Amino acid sequence: MEERQILLKIQVDETQARKELAKNQADLQAVKEQIQAVNKQYKAGEIDLKEYGEQSSRLRTVQKDLRKQGRELTKTIENSVKATRSAEGSNNRLRA
Secondary structure (H helix, E strand, C coil): CHHHHHHHHHHHHHHHHHHHHHHHHHHHHHHHHHHHHHHHHHHCCCCCHHHHHHHHHHHHHHHHHHHHHHHHHHHHHHHHHHHHHHHHHHHHHHHC
């Protein structure tokens, strides 16, 4: 019974991580589009160099943080899949 609870917890954690990863990817795409918009505004002369630098720097920092978070979530999902497979293997061995 305890192994079954652990397996369910792992699956819940993996499901949550997958949802967060999907949101992370959408956020990353939005930041990419914002960077492109800032570049376009600068090239069109709508913003000056100082504002361009500030916005560009801020967006690149956000992008870097989102990429790091995405890697961590991917790692969490991979570890969850490994743990689930291991737990299922243990259950099968106990049943045999």
